[in-house]
Amino acid sequence: xxxxxxxxxxxxxxxxxxxxxxxxxxxxxxxxxxxxxxxxxxxxxxxxxxxxxxxxxxxxxxxxxxxxxxxxxxxxxxxxxxxxxxxxxxxxxxxxxxxxxxxxxxxxxxxxxxxxxxxxxxxxxxxxxxxxxxxxxxxxxxxxxxxxxxxxxxxxxxxxxxxxxxxxxxxxxxxxxxxxxxxxxxxxxxxxxxxxxxxxxxxxxxxxxxxxxxxxxxxxxxxxxxxxxxxxxxxxxxxxxxxxxxxxxxxxxxxxxxxxxxxxxxxxxxxxxxxxxxxxxxxxxxxxxxxxxxxxxxxx
Amino acid sequence: xxxxxxxxxxxxxxxxxxxxxxxxxxxxxxxxxxxxxxxxxxxxxxxxxxxxxxxxxxxxxxxxxxxxxxxxxxxxxxxxxxxxxxxxxxxxxxxxxxxxxxxxxxxxxxxxxxxxxxxxxxxxxxxxxxxxxxxxxxxxxxxxxxxxxxxxxxxxxxxxxxxxxxxxxxxxxxxxxxxxxxxxxxxxxxxxxxxxxxxxxxxxxxxxxxxxxxxxxxxxxxxxxxxxxxxxxxxxxxxxxxxxxxxxxxxxxxxxxxxxxxxxxxxxxxxxxxxxxxxxxxxxxxxxxxxxxxxxxxxxxxxxxxxxxxxxxxxxxxxxxxxxxxxxxxxxxxxxxxxxxxxxxxxxxxxxxxxxxxxxxxxxxxxxxxxxxxxxxxxxxxxxxxxxxxxxxxxxxxxxxxxxxxxxxxxxxxxxxxxxxxxxxxxxxxxxxxxxxxxxxxxxxxxxxxxxxxxxxxxxxxxxxxxxxxxxxxxxxxxxxxxxxxxxxxxxxxxxxxxxxxxxxxxxxxxxxxxxxxxxxxxxxxxxxxxxxxxxxxxxxxxxxxxxxxxxxxxxxxxxxxxxxxxxxxxxxxxxxxxxxxxxxxxxxxxxxxxxxxxxxxxxxxxxxxxxxxxxxxxxxxxxxxxxxxxxxxxxxxxxxxxxxxxxxxxxxxxxxxxxxxxxxxxxxxxxxxx
Numbered sequence: 001x002x003x004x005x006x007x008x009x010x011x012x013x014x015x016x017x018x019x020x021x022x023x024x025x026x027x028x029x030x031x032x033x034x035x036x037x038x039x040x041x042x043x044x045x046x047x048x049x050x051x052x053x054x055x056x057x058x059x060x061x062x063x064x065x066x067x068x069x070x071x072x073x074x075x076x077x078x079x080x081x082x083x084x085x086x087x088x089x090x091x092x093x094x095x096x097x098x099x100x101x102x103x104x105x106x107x108x109x110x111x112x113x114x115x116x117x118x119x120x121x122x123x124x125x126x127x128x129x130x131x132x133x134x135x136x137x138x139x140x141x142x143x144x145x146x147x148x149x150x151x152x153x154x155x156x157x158x159x160x161x162x163x164x165x166x167x168x169x170x171x172x173x174x175x176x177x178x179x180x181x182x183x184x185x186x187x188x189x190x191x192x193x194x195x196x197x198x199x200x201x202x203x204x205x206x207x208x209x210x211x212x213x214x215x216x217x218x219x220x221x222x223x224x225x226x227x228x229x230x231x232x233x234x235x236x237x238x239x240x241x242x243x244x245x246x247x248x249x250x251x252x253x254x255x256x257x258x259x260x261x262x263x264x265x266x267x268x269x270x271x272x273x274x275x276x277x278x279x280x281x282x283x284x285x286x287x288x289x290x291x292x293x294x295x296x297x298x299x300x
Numbered sequence: 301x302x303x304x305x306x307x308x309x310x311x312x313x314x315x316x317x318x319x320x321x322x323x324x325x326x327x328x329x330x331x332x333x334x335x336x337x338x339x340x341x342x343x344x345x346x347x348x349x350x351x352x353x354x355x356x357x358x359x360x361x362x363x364x365x366x367x368x369x370x371x372x373x374x375x376x377x378x379x380x381x382x383x384x385x386x387x388x389x390x391x392x393x394x395x396x397x398x399x400x401x402x403x404x405x406x407x408x409x410x411x412x413x414x415x416x417x418x419x420x421x422x423x424x425x426x427x428x429x430x431x432x433x434x435x436x437x438x439x440x441x442x443x444x445x446x447x448x449x450x451x452x453x454x455x456x457x458x459x460x461x462x463x464x465x466x467x468x469x470x471x472x473x474x475x476x477x478x479x480x481x482x483x484x485x486x487x488x489x490x491x492x493x494x495x496x497x498x499x500x501x502x503x504x505x506x507x508x509x510x511x512x513x514x515x516x517x518x519x520x521x522x523x524x525x526x527x528x529x530x531x532x533x534x535x536x537x538x539x540x541x542x543x544x545x546x547x548x549x550x551x552x553x554x555x556x557x558x559x560x561x562x563x564x565x566x567x568x569x570x571x572x573x574x575x576x577x578x579x580x581x582x583x584x585x586x587x588x589x590x591x592x593x594x595x596x597x598x599x600x601x602x603x604x605x606x607x608x609x610x611x612x613x614x615x616x617x618x619x620x621x622x623x624x625x626x627x628x629x630x631x632x633x634x635x636x637x638x639x640x641x642x643x644x645x646x647x648x649x650x651x652x653x654x655x656x657x658x659x660x661x662x663x664x665x666x667x668x669x670x671x672x673x674x675x676x677x678x679x680x681x682x683x684x685x686x687x688x689x690x691x692x693x694x695x696x697x698x699x700x701x702x703x704x705x706x707x708x709x710x711x712x713x714x715x716x717x718x719x720x721x722x723x724x725x726x727x728x729x730x731x732x733x734x735x736x737x738x739x740x741x742x743x744x745x746x747x748x749x750x751x752x753x754x755x756x757x758x759x760x761x762x763x764x765x766x767x768x769x770x771x772x773x774x775x776x777x778x779x780x781x782x783x784x785x786x787x788x789x790x791x792x793x794x795x796x797x798x799x800x801x802x803x804x805x806x807x808x809x810x811x812x813x814x815x816x817x818x819x820x821x822x823x824x825x826x827x828x829x830x831x832x833x834x835x836x837x838x839x840x841x842x843x844x845x846x847x848x849x850x851x852x853x854x855x856x857x858x859x860x861x862x863x864x865x866x867x868x869x870x871x872x873x874x875x876x877x878x879x880x881x882x883x884x885x886x887x888x889x890x891x892x893x894x895x896x897x898x899x900x901x902x903x904x905x906x907x908x909x910x911x912x913x914x915x916x917x918x919x920x921x922x923x924x925x926x927x928x929x930x931x932x933x934x935x936x937x938x939x940x941x942x943x944x945x946x947x948x949x950x951x952x953x954x955x956x957x958x959x960x961x962x963x964x965x966x967x968x969x970x971x972x973x974x975x
Contacts, residue, residue, distance in 0.1 A: 074614075074617075075614055089437075089438045089439045090437055090438055090447075091438075092438065092447070092449070092466075095311055099477070109477070109478045110478050110479075110595070110597065110598070111597050111598065111599065111603050111604075112595075112597075112603060112604060112607065113593040113594055113595055113601075113604045113607075113608075114477075114478070114594075115541060115542075115594060116311070116312035116349075117312075117541065118312075118314035118315065118316070120433065130435075131433060131435045131445075131446065132446075133312060137607070138603070138604045138606075138607025138608050138611065139572050139574075139591065139607060139608040139611040139612070140607065140610075140611045147435055147437050147446075147447070149435055149436070157436070157439070158438060158439040159435075159436055159437045159438060159439075161437075173607070178610065178613075178614075
């Protein structure tokens with residue numbers, strides 16, 4: 001309806017890969033630890049720190065247990081896909097590159113109303129913030145665009161530009177569909193056509209029940225505390241080259257963060273406790289960030 | 301005269317910051333040019349989504365040459381001090397001038413070229429621009445609200461040599477991202493610049509963008525038999541989001557008209573920045589909206605309108621979900637949830653607050669002529685909507701939603717109305733409730749807030765008023781006034797002071813303070829306010845009536861003269877009081893001279909009139925009675941010597957003046973009035 005050709009969900013990803021690959025990005029695979037947003041991938045959080053240039057793009061399934069709707073809401077998912085791009089340092093023409101990427105997936109900016117609307121991004125659990133916008137296409141938010149200023153509580157220099165496309169949102173728009181489960185996942189002409197629902201609806205149903213009702217709060221809490229103990233131990237340990245084990249430590253921060261989200265979805269975190277949990281995760285993340293930067297400086 | 305043109309071209313500037321940025325840009329330019337001693341016409345500044353611009357006319361090509369004089373050491377100071385002075389100024393020993401015992405270095409300074417001054421001014425302006433939040437980008441150190449790309453910086457049609465790392469400086473800018481030539485353009489003066497922008501689909505000034513939005517939207521609406529629901533705050537924001545405003549009308553699924561209109565309008569405004577529209581005849585909300593886009597498209601915005609309509613449908617689907625879910629739970633049942641919500645760490649939960657407001661509303665009901673049971677019922681339900689899905693989504697609909705939900709569950713109208721309006725008045729332009737049940741709950745809500753925060757030591761200080769207590773106090777005052785509610789402020793506060801925190805006095809004083817400010821803001825003389833407040837009355841309605849009458853009285857000739865007489869009497873009494881205690885007791889009538897007897901008679905005649913008028917709270921009448929004293933007082937001072945030889949005569953005259961003062965002080969403390 002809105003584009004000259006109607007991209008399937010996977011074509012959208014492939015086209016974005018092709019576009020950002022041509023811009024010199026390494027195309028990474030989703031990280032294999034649960035996380036609430038593509039930003040938390042170590043390819044963004046850790047690589048945004050320090051001085052080394054870095055360009056990467058990847059899809060990251062993002063888990064938001066509290067948003068579970070048992071597959072019954074047409075637009076809300078407990079797990080959705082973010083397309084994440086990080087350009088460090090941000091090139092001067094990053095906005096133009098972003099707009100070109102929209103054209104690459106069939107959004108013609110001379111036919112649509114593309115706007116950059118103030119939205120200052122902040123993620124207190126990883127001690128990160130930046131300035132930027134949410135990008136609107138005909139009134140719908142299709143991306144977040146951020147210039148990082150701090151990560152892990154540390155000022156960043158050079159500054160990374162981060163793009164996050166809400167893939168389901170963009171696909172709904174490009175395909176002119178109202179219900180996420182009706183999205184064409186692959187090419188409708190293909191011999192085995194699948195909708196998004198056929199691929200993911202069952203996941204939404206089962207995981208909504210697990211995350212909102214069944215998950216064992218006592219187990220989650222115990223695991224959280226385990227992760228919390230592991231991070232400093234791993235940062236104190238040394239690898240074969242004498243380095244702290246920052247990457248394994250950071251995996252444990254991600255796990256702690258996801259466990260917190262699960263406890264939150266189960267309603268087991270009192271309002272008064274929230275800030276304290278967030279602070280504990282942030283401290284773990286800061287420790288990793290500092291170790292990462294120290295490691296890079298030592299190598300330089 | 302040469303002209304300076306500056307454009308700061310950046311990525312999208314938040315809409316809410318643009319108006320202040322316009323003012324800051326003009327101010328920094330004005331200050332910098334004045335400091336450099338240049339003549340100039342008033343700078344004009346502009347802001348839009350991607351640029352700030354400044355134009356200054358009437359500049360000279362260079363600073364005037366001037367003579368600079370610098371004071372050095374005193375004559376006879378140690379050689380080292382003098383040598384240092386010569387070194388720092390670069391002036392020869394023989395060229396120093398001696399004056400008033402000190403050495404002066406006098407140097408002729410050649411005026412700098414204006415272009416040089418503008419270059420430094422621009423650099424410093426960029427470096428210290430007061431953005432509420434700024435950032436760095438790329439590998440640079442420069443800070444701006446978003447990445448700054450380029451400057452147009454020309455003076456007298458020549459490029460000004462500004463140096464800012466990573467920023468292109470010259471005479472080149474860009475227009476609209478997607479419309480027109482989509483190529484950079486050159487501009488060497490403001491006319492060329494404005495013309496180029498127009499050709500590149502950019503409207504430079506916010507006032508012009510607003511005008512186009514309003515006129516365009518009204519025209520579009522008129523064509524379809526609709527009327528724009530205007531919203532000045534929304535207009536300001538939208539004007540900061542588009543360079544080339546193009547309003548379009550979109551269609552809303554008419555099913556959503558079943559939702560409360562406030563919900564639809566709020567969703568449109570908060571999420572989508574649309575204007576709502578109503579039918580031109582009838583005035584009911586119409587199933588359309590006005591969306592201001594940033595582009596003219598080949599299909600006249602058809603795709604854009606359709607896309608926006610779909611987004612709005614998704615938003616309103618959410619809203620309808622909340623509405624339908626919320627209706628399934630009676631408001632009382634929400635009180636359970638409020639037990640788990642902290643109002644303030646030291647003031648308990650929202651549920652505890654509801655219980656306090658309920659008890660208070662019941663008591664206040666008697667005072668304001670409301671049914672106590674209805675007031676209590678309304679108070680009990682007033683905060684329940686804070687636990688609904690809709691208010692979680694749109695906090696600004698608190699109260700409004702409660703009113704709908706109360707009506708839907710069959711509460712009587714007075715209760716539903718009180719639930720809806722009990723937050724009022726929320727600002728100077730908001731209306732004041734007048735329905736008795738609403739008045740009781742609205743007062744209870746605010747009094748509980750005030751007494752609560754005072755009791756935990758959170759009274760406002762200076763500019764700090766995090767709990768908006770000043771607004772709450774002013775709300776109470778306006779409700780009392782508009783409804784003629786008669787009560788002592790201390791009594792109201794003590795009713796609210798359930799815990800016996802002993803804050804009633806402090807809260808009453810706070811009311812008096814806010815009333816003073818409010819009266820001053822209305823242009824009442826603050827000395828009159830002080831004069832009436834000095835009486836110690838704390839019935840706010842009465843205080844205001846007294847001040848009003850006093851103002852009118854003093855504006856008339858009798859009042860002004862009587863004030864002068866009163867001051868004279870006060871001076872005499874004060875002088876006497878310094879010598880020893882004033883004689884007590886009442887004066888007796890003495891007809892020697894006749895003026896003394898006349899004043900005695902006038903006072904005797906006026907006293908019952910004044911008392912009766914005050915009893916009726918007829919302050920105008922009381923002042924009129926007081927005015928009858930004016931000529932006897934004048935005559936008394938004219939003919940009678942207070943400080944008589946005979947001590948009994950003197951004492952009686954002092955008693956008479958004291959009695960006059962006493963009558964006047966029933967109305968106001970005249971000594972506090974400037975005259």
